[in-house]
Amino acid sequence: MGNNKIWQGNSTFILAAAGSAVGLGNIWKFPYMVGSNGGSAFVIIYLICIFAIGFPVMVSEILIGKYVRKSPINSLKKLSEEFKLNTNWKFLGILGALAGVTILSYYSVFAGMAFSYVFKIFPQSLENPSQYSSDYFLYLSSSPLNLVFWHTIFLFFTSIIVGLGVVRGIGRSVNVLMPFLFFFIILVSIYSSYIGDLEKTISFLFNPDFSVITPQIVISAMGQAFFSLSVGMGAIMAYGAYMPEKQMIGKTVLVIILLDTFVALAAGIAIFPIVFSNSSLQISAGPGLIFETLPVAFYSLPLGSIFSCIFFILITIAALSSSISLLEPFTAWIEETGKMNRISIVFFLSILIWILGLGSIFSFNIWSELKLFGLTFLGLLDYLTNNIMLPLGGFFVTVLIGWVLPKEFLKEHLKLTETFFYWFYLTLRFIAPSSIILIFLYSAF
Numbered sequence: 001m002g003n004n005k006i007w008q009g010n011s012t013f014i015l016a017a018a019g020s021a022v023g024l025g026n027i028w029k030f031p032y033m034v035g036s037n038g039g040s041a042f043v044i045i046y047l048i049c050i051f052a053i054g055f056p057v058m059v060s061e062i063l064i065g066k067y068v069r070k071s072p073i074n075s076l077k078k079l080s081e082e083f084k085l086n087t088n089w090k091f092l093g094i095l096g097a098l099a100g101v102t103i104l105s106y107y108s109v110f111a112g113m114a115f116s117y118v119f120k121i122f123p124q125s126l127e128n129p130s131q132y133s134s135d136y137f138l139y140l141s142s143s144p145l146n147l148v149f150w151h152t153i154f155l156f157f158t159s160i161i162v163g164l165g166v167v168r169g170i171g172r173s174v175n176v177l178m179p180f181l182f183f184f185i186i187l188v189s190i191y192s193s194y195i196g197d198l199e200k201t202i203s204f205l206f207n208p209d210f211s212v213i214t215p216q217i218v219i220s221a222m223g224q225a226f227f228s229l230s231v232g233m234g235a236i237m238a239y240g241a242y243m244p245e246k247q248m249i250g251k252t253v254l255v256i257i258l259l260d261t262f263v264a265l266a267a268g269i270a271i272f273p274i275v276f277s278n279s280s281l282q283i284s285a286g287p288g289l290i291f292e293t294l295p296v297a298f299y300s301l302p303l304g305s306i307f308s309c310i311f312f313i314l315i316t317i318a319a320l321s322s323s324i325s326l327l328e329p330f331t332a333w334i335e336e337t338g339k340m341n342r343i344s345i346v347f348f349l350s351i352l353i354w355i356l357g358l359g360s361i362f363s364f365n366i367w368s369e370l371k372l373f374g375l376t377f378l379g380l381l382d383y384l385t386n387n388i389m390l391p392l393g394g395f396f397v398t399v400l401i402g403w404v405l406p407k408e409f410l411k412e413h414l415k416l417t418e419t420f421f422y423w424f425y426l427t428l429r430f431i432a433p434s435s436i437i438l439i440f441l442y443s444a445f
């Protein structure tokens with residue numbers, strides 16, 4: 001079906017999808033969520049969600065995109081026409097595209113902050129680097145002007161790349177950038193384990209105490225699994241449209257999921273040892289965790305400022321390869337109407353996203369006391385998108401692929417072995433949708 005934008009070779013799709021998945025969700029969010037939600041019990045629930053829910057959702061999304069080869073909204077529309085289904089399935093795509101731009105509005109604020117650290121050099125011979133680092137983060141986040149500046153720059157980069165067309169832009173850049181990212185995250189985790197408290201970190205990450213689990217923690221772990229894998233909103237579905245025809249979906253998804261999980265755990269190992277060995281740093285510091293800890297680790301390193309600069313460049317790149325995929329579904333959809341060119345679409349969307357982002361910026365400072373359901377504007381957007389919109393999107397994707405479309409269609413297009421298909425189908429039809437519903441109910445009552 002009508003799309004000539006296909007990536008060459010298997011690795012580009014893997015790197016682009018891994019580029020979308022690996023981002024602030026792994027390096028910034030995962031460690032602070034683990035830190036504020038009781039450690040390893042959270043990690044275990046998260047891992048179960050990744051494999052039992054994230055896997056079938058990602059396979060289903062790629063399958064739809066690859067089969068129809070259009071933007072998520074039109075792929076769902078065409079699919080329902082072909083199989084004579086209810087036309088409302090396209091709303092699943094619309095919900096996703098909206099979730100994408102909403103997430104991007106605050107994603108860009110944090111990515112901008114990370115980018116600003118590229119230029120931050122710690123003064124020499126500080127008496128208390130951890131204190132200095134916490135104070136600096138406070139200074140940065142309490143100034144709306146500073147944050148607006150970096151938010152604008154990051155969003156500008158994102159729009160340029162999406163505006164120029166993702167296929168050549170992303171395809172080429174992920175091939176160069178992702179290997180660097182993997183290399184650096186490994187290097188930093190080895191370094192922190194060496195200078196920090198590794199023993200305490202391992203027990204914090206892998207020695208579960210299930211008594212700390214609350215319904216809130218379970219829903220956050222599920223939300224984080226969706227967010228980290230970029231599933232539930234069509235980003236991966238949009239990329240599915242560019243996947244080479246011969247590439248196998250099942251194996252590819254497994255590789256992407258393993259890479260994503262690996263980077264999240266490595267980020268934990270890069271950050272926690274430093275927190276545990278510094279009494280002025282708090283494990284439950286929340287969103288500021290990475291900004292307050294990593295610079296401290298780099299500070300004590302020979303050539304630390306260069307190291308820190310490179311690392312924050314890589315975080316920015318990881319964020320950029322994700323933010324592009326947040327903007328792509330909406331952009332591709334409007335582009336298909338043929339009424340506007342890509343550049344103008346991206347320009348208008350970015351202005352909307354930029355304005356929405358101001359709300360998140362003010363949540364750090366002038367609106368920090370403004371609460372709705374006990375949450376700031378930023379907290380509310382984060383909760384709505386990750387804990388409600390993405391899981392809901394994922395739920396409907398599994399219903400569509402697992403219950404509405406014929407089994408034969410799946411068998412033909414997935415080409416899995418008998419045993420693997422059996423397990424996959426079981427997870428897709430029963431385990432994933434029922435777990436999402438149960439977690440929703442559990443957290444609501």
Ligand code: PHE
Nearest residue numbers: 021023024025026227228230
């Ligand atoms: N997965 C990305 C991250 O971990 C965020 C993202 C979510 C990107 C949803 C696309 C879609 O940072």
